[in-house]
Amino acid sequence: MTSREPAAMAPPSFRFGRRDPAPGGWFGEFGGRFVPETLIAPLEELEARYFELRSDPAFLSEFDRLLGSFVGRPTPLWEATRFAEACGGARVFLKREDLAHTGAHKINNALGQALLARRMGKRRIVAETGAGQHGVATATVCALLGLECRVYMGALDMERQALNVFRMRLLGAEVVGVEGGGRTLKDAINEAMRDWVGRIDDTAYLLGSALGPHPYPLMVREFQSVIGHEARAQIHTAIGRDPDAVVACVGGGSNAIGLFDPFIENPKVQLIGVEAGGTAIEPGRHAARFAGGTPGVLQGTRTLLLQDEHGNILSTDSVSAGLDYAAVGPEHAMLAASGRTTYAHASDAEALAAFQDLSRLEGLVPALETAHGIAHARVVARRLGPDGVVLVNLSGRGDKDVQSVASRFPELGTRDEGDAP
């Protein structure tokens, strides 16, 4: 199993300190630190400790040791030949983050931030979660490290991700339902920040995506960049070059920015994020920030937002709880403004079709979030043609979604006449 050999795990020197934002956390005109005064001191402390520890060999070797023996890294790279054949175009490689412990990429960042929190002497962790994957990852690392854990989750998301709620509680975390706003990820972040602002002495806020005030967008990208650096080494082993296109779904954007990271410097590689198109690209019916967003400030950062003319945040809609969010990570906003990355969107229906197709063609049930990336990868593969190569982040597995998909779309569990034998 050559792809499991430690050589595929890029050393920390490749992953940390490569592309820092400007002082203050600015990615071009995006990012920054827009928070109430009480959070300035803890964020400054977090930034200082993070900058210190990311060049501390002992910290990095502890992180990488646990990424290997606890998370199960490196995750393999899988060539999806039957899926590619069905797409009718390029070769398709899937980075198997679904095989990371807890079933998604979220554990990479949760582990990194929890180790940092422990070094800072924090004993209590608060986190938000959308689909529940960051919550499960956080509950898991808190169990591993003996930290108290409270996870805020929108009440709507608790309904559609009931399995993950149970998993978090099984792992010893307290899960608190949030009834405010649209009862989804954005509201859970508000509540987690309110908790943190009241208990900064003993509590660390473990933010799950490349969002929020500086240093979170940088820190989350660097903890997640292990995905991209492994994948780049693996695809070089497989085909001897960079892929033509790299595709990942984008909610806040952590799995995408982690995968994109090593490819940003090669302008020949198309970097494509895929947002939630929901039911229609109309206000309140999607979460495609690059399709309907404008710059603004939300939850500590300046980025593209889905907002009304008065600056109030619009409700969003997506079949996937993890992409159902009105803002996008500031580095994505900068990369898009510079033209380095592009963003497409997949509708609920397209994502559900991809959810089914990848299951039947590859034996891989993707998370609904991930299925948005898979859906658009099909378009990209067709466009590139047979000489092309697409790398897609299989960012999470879909077990958590099976129950809600089964109850909302029972027809997906039945075979129709068009099925191959």
Next chain:
Amino acid sequence: MSGGRIAQRFETLRADGRGGFVAYLTGGDPDIAVGASLVEALDRGGADIVELGVPFSDPLADGPTIQRGMERALASGTTLASVIALVREVRDRVATPIVLFSYANPILAYGRDRFVADAAAAGVDGLLVLDLPPEAMGDLHPSLLDAGIDPIFLISPTSSAARIEQAARLGRGFLYGISRLGVTGMRTSIATSAGELASRVRGITDMPLVLGFGVSTPEHVAEFHRHADAAVVGSALVDLVGRHAGDSQLPQRLESMVRWLRGEGPAPEGGDP
């Protein structure tokens, strides 16, 4: 000249040897149509400064009481423009300084320069943006100063001496001290950190200091007056508004509540707060 109204108020308070009372309401809560009557009620009740919150969909520095107030205000169609219009409407009738409390995004959506011009023309005396610490103010800071609107900054128990000094240097009017960590909201007892914060501030600047967060009884107000120039009451008033939304006696209730909190009237009927 609207810019000096806040400073004059604190000069008067200090000359009289009296602790001030700062009253917060969310603009447009429960309905912008009764907004003017509520601001006038605060004024009649003896508020020395009125703070008007600009409703925002995601008020992450606020606790549940003010969140509900913002939801009521948004549901009744209140915008930053209507809060500015409210100030314009009451300005001739109310001499009390009026400070807008906002999150950054409604101001950015309105347009910074247009906001500053319209707010100044309406008679807004000061602005505090909860998620714009001094280093994030950018060009808004000089624009406010040019327009005669006092930029007001928060200081918290976590603020370093350097940050308190910065807030005093860049701010005008007063410093808004957060007496304890956490979001806005009522508490049965108020933090001992209020006195510590006040003495740290006093060692750095003699700028007027108001203390808020958690103040909901006359005893709290009196306690804060021992440490600061004024006490802020927000959630307790917003809670009253929420419980009596739609009641034609709401302005009178609010006025009585302010008198009671200031130690100049009987406890309001109905067991308030």
